[in-house]
Each structure stands twice: as structure tokens, then as C-alpha cells.
Amino acid sequence: MALPLILIIVLLVLYPALYSLHLATLNKGMERFVGFDNFTFLFSRETFWMVVKQSVVFAVTAVVFKALIGFCVAHFVHNVPVKGQRKWRGMLLVPWVIPPAMSTLAWLWLFDPSYSAFNWLLVKGGFEPIGWLGEVGWARFAVILVNVWVGAPFFMIMYLAALKSVPEQLYEAAAIDGANWWQKLWYITIPMMRNIIAITVLFSLIVTFANFDIVRVLTAGGPLDNTHVFATWAFKVGIEGSDLPLGASVSLFMFPILAIFAIFILRDITKRGAEN
């Protein structure tokens, strides 16, 4: 009975993982085993640590904003009469449904160095144009903004489902006890949604850390490598630079970081499960 699962694990999980590990232990010419040399080499590179920092800032900032926006919008939709909710849900999900490589192209045109639609508006309003993708701060802002725009609907739909599962009687009992809006949110809604929040944040962290398309299309890691994340840097080094072992090492570096996040988040969920 377990044979199909074993095959799936072996072919789609174990083999790629072990092959990546194997690649990461080869020299640049892929002719000999070099152990952890690729990793020690990476640790000595200024650019690599910049990519680590940027990946963490990119993923954490984007996930926080996605969670906050998703949470707020889920409440707005939840408060709409049930009959009209479907169309709002459909419209709000559009950014998440469009392939990010496509939607990011539209954003690229909005941020275009020379023909930015945003800058056109700014100039019309009497402001100075902004170098959206040419200045470090603004470029980082742009890639995070687009990631939030793409990912927030996922949080919204998950939180909306969680909100619908909170028993109405709890709010009624709290109202009888004189609880205000804030107290209901703090003592009922959030505790009842904690597990779904934790799982959503974990999933989103994993996906955001591994993000490739948005950064690749929008800035390609520039200016001066200041928006590179693990996946785009790995592509740059491994494919464009023809150094597959080093590219594999960069990719694998995501694993321990995500493992740490996963351990903390899942431990918290397990702990609460045991308490319940």
C-alpha cells in the first residue's frame, strides 16, 4: 500500500535532494569531490552575506505585510453579507491567480526606469520622479510590494475560512460580558485563528524565501546585487555563471534557515494541540 508513496518520496524528494547535495560537493568543473569547500567559499563572500540578509528582510517583511493585509481584508469580506461575498472573494483573489511572471511584467512597466506610470503621475502632481528600480531602497521596496500584492490574497482566503469557523456563540457570550471590538479580536478571534495563522505564515515564508520570478523580472537582482534573493542569486551563479555546484550550494543554504523557522512554528502548533 505504501509503495506509491515510497516511489513519490524517492523520485520527487529524495533523488532531487541528494542530487543537489551531490552537486554542492563538486568543484566548479564538476570533476572532483570537494566536500564543504563550496559552502566555506560562500561564507567568505561579501555578496553572499548580502544575499542572506536581503532574503531574510525580503521574506519576513513581505510575509508580515501579507499577513496583516490578509487579516484586515478577510475581516472586511467576512462583514459583507454572505450573499455578496463570492464576488468580492473572486475579485480579491485575482492577483494570486495570475501567474506572477505575467503580473510582474505589468509592474515592471509601472516602475520602468524611463517610462514609469507612477513617475508620470508624480511629475503631473509636481513631485520629483523616483528611480523605482535604480535606487537601492526603492528597488527593495518595489520587489516587496509586488510580492505582497501577489501573496496577500492567499492569506485573505485562509483567514476568511478560519474566521468562518469561529463559533458565533463565543462572540455573543463576550458581548453579554461587555467585551468591546478589540477585546473580541484579542481574546476570541486571534486565539481561535492562531494555528491557521502559524501554518499560513510558515507556508508563505517557505514560498517567499524561494521566490524567483518577481525579483528576476523586476530587478534581476540589481541595482548592484541589492535585491538578489537566494533563488535569483543561485540562478545567476549556477546557470548564467555556469557554476552549478556553487549555485546548488546557494540554494541549499535556504534549507537550514527554513528549517529553523519551521521548527519554531510547528513546535508552537504542536504545543497548543497538546494543551487543547
Add this chain to the structure above:
Amino acid sequence: MTTRKFTRRRFLKSTAAVSAATLGFPHIRTSYAAGKLEVGFWDHWVPGANDVLTAACKEWAAKEKVDIKIDYIPSQGQKNLLTIAAEAQAKAGHDMLAFPTWWPADKSKDLEPVDDVMKALVAKNGPVSPLIEYLGKVDGKWVAIPATPGSQIKGPCGRIDLLKQHAGLDVVKMYPAGAAPDKALADKWTWDAFLDAAVKCNKAGVPFGIGFGQTSDSVDTAGTIFAAYGATLVDAKGNITVKSDNVKQVMEYMKKLIAALPSDVFAWDDGSNNRWLVSGKGSLIMNPPSAWAVAKRDAPKVAEQCWTFPAPAGPKGRVQPYLPYFWGIWKFSKNKAAAKSLMMHISERAVVEKMVAASQGYDIPAFGKFNDFKTWAEEGPPKGTLYHYPPKPGQVLQISAYPAPPKIANQIYTQAIMTKMVGKYTQGGESMDKVLGWAATELEGFMRT
């Protein structure tokens, strides 16, 4: 289609015999090429350019009784690089593939030597530049032959009217259609003159559009200026030479140039300069004639004022940024002899001339005798706009990061070290010593084997 075998021995025999006798096309008439051949060519930007190559291949396949299958692989999204990497790993895929600039050297151990083909081609089509040898020859053996489709020079494409009006530069007089350059004017066409014109055009509100991002066009332009000043980052022996006076000199030059360019050039990609020219906002870009070709379609009034001419000269000569493509045969190919035969056929003058015409003059063949095609003299409007696009005697064809050993140079090029140095020194406001120190550390990292 047939079961007859085209053996390596027969290929060599027929090549040698016919070459020696006539210097004509060395083997096709006597060959027995057969079997199946899978080829991956670069997917040309110019509509219709692939068709000419397909027709030439089919013509060859019909004659040689080979069952040919052609794939056109785009370079958008680096699809061609992914294909090369995957096939090199899998030791399976196409028999013959198009390799961008650095990739023949990078994949040399997986590529079939093609000295025999190259020898015959040079004998027939004329010599190739040292740059082609630098990129296509590894340890004394040719591992790929230069391909016409995709090979390009990224010299200036300027606006005749704007350069004349704002910078006093008469580019048509300097590089007239159908005639040799005006020596007096061309001699004055230096990087200092370029800077002077850039400053004047910027003041007039029509700046030069020179990208300093991390993509190919930006890297090629920066590399050309570095080379013109003799500023190398790594020498031919692999020694790091970035902390030299020449590099400092070119960095100071770049600081002045950047001040005369649009403020967002560090975010430009390979499309940005094209859009800059087509929009009518810019007076000059460094690009092959694809930008002009787009302008012909989308902004004819702009196209009518475009003129392509050689890059300015620097203390080390007139360095032209050349980006050649190659065709190589995988060692795992089961029909190497047929692939070599095809290479010979699609490098024939008549075929190459058709390819250049179909690319509207964009493609630059590597062989010396192919720089006289009518296309460059006749393309327009304005007529003769591409006359000075192909290389001429006295010009040095070079690529960014030359003369570093190709595997190191590839890293310098891909990581856009030169434009990043300029960015750090100008936009980032870092000191010269800090920038050169950073570059030296990066270059040390590229020495890994």
C-alpha cells in the same frame, strides 16, 4: 530517411581532397551524410531570420539524405543556457547546438573538436579575429565554429540630427555611406569626444542612453571603454590587475560620463536603451541595429535619423564590442560527421549572405571575406545607415573581460563586475580604493577551478 553511413574517415578524406584541389566547398558533393541529426539554433529576434536558416538546413538535408530536426531556442529568460546546462549534464539532447559567447570554452570537455571544419572554413572564407580564437579554441583545439546568427557588434547608433544640432558631430560625414571614413573626423572620434558630445546632448535634454545595469548591453559598453583605456581586471595569465592606473583612469572617465547620462541607467536592461532611442528622447545608444529596426517599424521618423558607426577610439585603439555566437557538436552526438557537414554548408558564403540579409544586417559573420555583403550598404532608411556596422581594418574586436582566461572572464562578464565597479564608485559614492578592493576580492573568488 536512409541507412547509408557518413563516416568520420570519409568526411576527412573528402574534406582534404576537395579543399586541396579547389578550395571549394570541401565535401558535400562526395559525402554520404545520413541518419538523423537534431540541431538547436538560437531563436533570432528578427522575424523571418530563422526561415532562411531552416531553408538552408533543409536543402542540405535533402541533398545529404539526413533526417534533420531543428529547434529554435530563445535566449529570453536564458532558455538557451538552461538547455546547454541540462544537455551537458544529461549527456543527451541535440547533436549540434548554438552556444553563446563564453559557452564553448565552458563546455569544452563535452564538445567535439572541430579543427578540421575550422581549417576548411578559414581556408575558404578568410581569417577570423583573435577574439574568435580566444572564445572558440581551447588548449589549441577548436571546440566550436563561429555562427553568423546572433553574432553582433554593439557600436554606437546615433541620431544624425540631434548629434549635429547639439554636439556639432556630423556622423554621416565622419562615416559616409559607401565610402571610407573621413580620416580627419574619424581620428577625432575618441572617447573624450564621446564624453564631450554626451555632456552637450544631456544639456540639450536629449542624453545619450548608455546602460550601466547588469545585462549584456551594459557590460559590453563598459568593457569596450575599459579596453580602449587598456584597463584589464585580470590578465591573460589569470593575474588580478584591477588595481592599476589604467583602471583608475577609466573609472574617473566613467564618473564624468555617468554625470551626463539619465539618472536611472544602473537599472537599465537590454531593452531600455532600445526604448530610449525609439522614444526619440535619446541622441545615441550602444547597440546592434535591432533598435534601429524596431524604430523603422514603430517610429519611422526616428529611424530615418539613425546612423550606426564604430565606437570611439581610446589610448589603446578603436575597440569594437563584439559578441559572437558559436555552433558546437556534443561529444555524445551520434552523428558528428553529419553535424560537421551541416556546419560547412551553413557557413557557405551564399547561405551566410542570405542570413545577413534576412537579419536586416544585424548578424555579423566572423570570417574576414564576409564583411562586404550588399545588405549593409543597401539597408535603410537612411540608405547606408549600416555601411560602417561590420568591422573594418584598424578596429579591434573585443569582449568585456578579455584577455582573462575565458572561464574567469565568463564570471567577470556574468557578474557584471565592471558596471558594478562604476555603480559603486559613482552612485554608491564609495572611494576608489574601496571599489578596487571589492573588485579584487570578487575576482579572487572567480579563480576557483
